[in-house]
Amino acid sequence: MNNTVIDVHNISRVYNPDTIPVYAVNNVHLHLQRGEFTALVGPSGSGKTTLLNMIGGLDKPDAGTIIINGMNITELSPRELVDFRLHNIGFVFQSYNLIPVLTAKENVEFIMLLQGKSKQERDQRVQQLFKEIGMEDKLNVRPAQLSSGQQQRVAVARALASKPQFILADEPTANLDSKSAANLLDIMALLNADENITFLFSTHDQRVINRARRVITLVDGKIASDTAAVDISQPHKFETV
Amino acid sequence: MVLRMAWRNIWRNKMRSLVIMFSIATGLLAGIAVLSLYDAMMNSRVRTVIDSEVAHIQLHHTNFKKDYDPKYVIANGDDVLQAIKKMPQVKAATARSITTGMLATATGSAGVTINGIIPEEEYKVSQLKQKLTAGKLFDENKKSQVMIGKKLAVKMKLKPGSKLVLTFTDTSGAIVSAAFRVAAIYESANAPLDERNVYVRMNELNELLLSNASFHEIAVLLSKDETLKTVQQNMQQLFPSVLVESWKDISPETDLMVDTVDQYSYIIMIIIMLALAFGIINTMLMAILERTREIGMMMALGTNRSKLFILVLCETLLLTLAGTPIGVLMGWLLTAYFHTKGLDLSGWGKEMMSNFGFGTMIYPEFPAERLPAVLLIVTATALVSCLFPAVKALKLQPVEALRR
Known part of the structure; x- marks a missing residue:
């Protein structure tokens, strides 16, 4: 069975191609296996977010192909991409990006509603996810009443709600204090270990890098280093923050 | 959601x-x-x-409104009037004799429509009684009384008790003049109509017109506005030789x-x-x-x-x-x-x-x-x-x- 979840073939993204071309991502080749816990690191402007956006189907490469679970997403129309994202990818953004007018529960439920899940299914999943993130008592609280760490945990629950193939997290701990960041990483590591969910982070945060099982470094849009695929069948020892 | x-x-x-x-x-x-x-x-x-100018429905001889010739009276007018009064949708109905003529005073003259009315019935149909601003209602003991509109009164400098002469042609085509005394001045919401219409008793006008007891117009007030079309159609069927018009026909504007x-x-x-x-x-x-x-x-x-x-x-x-x-x-x-x-x-x-x-x-x-x-x-x-x-x-x- 093919375990490759993300298969990136020589993709490039060029800004200002007609004037002064800037290669945000330059001929990147990358494979991620199911269950990987990978950090994408590099200085600002190295192309981490652009690469993440392209893998997430939010942006299109100017060259190359991206195959997710055997599907070439670079050939999908914008409408197909919306549907693809909904059913295959979980997103965690740097600034949480919860919908402020919805409660924590409704934010998580929102994705499942878009997927057309039944109320019973939604309720079960919400209960399960809030248990996993340890926020069963905050179901009906609006984001404004939650701490940064709690908001990001809800964002993780939301990303997981649709049972995606993998989760893309753009600087998930950037706005969190140490304790909240550690707590969030614990949750994500647990989900990775227990449910075999693939995580790909873009990060500057050494705490995240320390806990990643694979670290890919981007410099000027190119992969400068890759700690390479590890044997994911082997249990991984996380470093403590 | x-x-x-x-x-x-x-x-x-x-x-x-x-x-x-x-x-x-x-x-x-x-x-x-x-x-x-x-x-x-x-x-x-x-x-x-409806309430003070035309009423809901008016009936005339089919030729009367062509040039208001007084010889075109409603045939069997009394029978028609009585039949109309018995209709359940009818609130009030009155007969009018109508002719056009000249009103003259010592200071000037004006063209007018002379309406011969039966006062008590007219008051119910056209609210003439409520419109009086000066003078008194027709006095049974006094003859040759006329009610005129305020605008006409101002124009002709008339007031209750003033004398005026009405001149018109009778049914035989002869010119008739008669002196009247202003009994009252009325004012409606329609000044041009006030300027044009004067009211005298129908029997007095009929005597002068030589039209006996007949009349030219029946004005009908209905209990409900909504019955207008039905009643008009019924009347036209009942009196096919008479022109039956609703206020919409008479006042299309x-x-x-x-x-x-x-x-x-x-x-x-x-x-x-x-x-x-x-x-x-x-x-x-x-x-x-x-x-x-x-x-x-x-x-x-x-x-x-x-x-x-x-x-x-x-x-x-x-x-x-x-x-x-x-x-x-x-x-x-x-x-x-x-x-x-x-x-x-x-x-x-x-x-x-x-x-x-x-x-x-x-x-x-x-x-x-x-x-x-x-x-x-x-x-x-x-x-x-x-x-x-x-x-x-x-x-x-x-x-x-x-x-x-």
Whole structure:
């Protein structure tokens, strides 16, 4: 069975191609296996977010192909991409990006509603996810009443709600204090270990890098280093923050 | 969920939403006020036409109205009148002898329509009694009395007790002149009619016209306006040799005016709503621009464009519909107040309004039967207004929106 979840073939993204071309991502080749816990690191402007956006189907490469679970997403129309994202990818953004007018529960439920899940299914999943993130008592609280760490945990629950193939997290701990960041990483590591969910982070945060099982470094849009695929069948020892 | 989100979204900026809701309510109030004002003015005009000018239905000899020749009396007039009075829908009916002639005084002369009336019956049909401003009703003990309109009285410098001479042709074509004394001066809501019509007793006019006891016109007042068409048709079937006309046939300009003003009031309503639409567009556009990042995130998560469109649509509709009951309530309260107290329009120019046949005191009513149309206009305004902000939202690219 093919375990490759993300298969990136020589993709490039060029800004200002007609004037002064800037290669945000330059001929990147990358494979991620199911269950990987990978950090994408590099200085600002190295192309981490652009690469993440392209893998997430939010942006299109100017060259190359991206195959997710055997599907070439670079050939999908914008409408197909919306549907693809909904059913295959979980997103965690740097600034949480919860919908402020919805409660924590409704934010998580929102994705499942878009997927057309039944109320019973939604309720079960919400209960399960809030248990996993340890926020069963905050179901009906609006984001404004939650701490940064709690908001990001809800964002993780939301990303997981649709049972995606993998989760893309753009600087998930950037706005969190140490304790909240550690707590969030614990949750994500647990989900990775227990449910075999693939995580790909873009990060500057050494705490995240320390806990990643694979670290890919981007410099000027190119992969400068890759700690390479590890044997994911082997249990991984996380470093403590 | 979309509806819930939409409702909560409109309360994210309470002040802005309240302002736009109040604008919608005010626009609606203005619309309702315009509709009820026009309705009231038109109703007042129609009531004037029916209650004091024409009555609901008039019957004449088929040739009489061609040149008002007094020889064209209604055949078997008494029988026709009695049959009409027995009809259940008829409230009152009266006979009139009519001729045109010249009114002359020592100071001048004027062309007039001379109406020979049976006073007690006439008072019931045309409210002549209520319109008197000077003098007294016809006195049974006095002969050759005439009632004239105020405008004519002013023009001819006449007052109760003044003498005048009426000259006209009788049924044989001979010119007849007779002296009358002014018994009373009346004033209706229609000054041109007051200037043209004088009233004498029918028996006195008939003597002069040599038309015996016959008459030229039967004016019929109905108990209910709605029965007009049916009664008119029934009468025409019963009296095929007589011309049976409704007030709409006799005063087509009034009917046309009602229809035209009806359309004008909707045009004004649409103009008010158009102005309001810009307010809604501005508010929704602000709401969309403020939430660019959030919308981008929703798109990134898998919200398709149709759901986003529905969200913007729901927000606009809820914003509009939230202001609607307030506007309707304000409109109802305003019209209820003026319906009870009356709205005096004499400030607009009593004489000018009178010249156009309008009363100056009107009693606006809440336009309940037009409310569905008003609500339709409001909803359509909201729908049209949300298109631009919605398209703006749909054009957002998630990756760009998330960067903001």
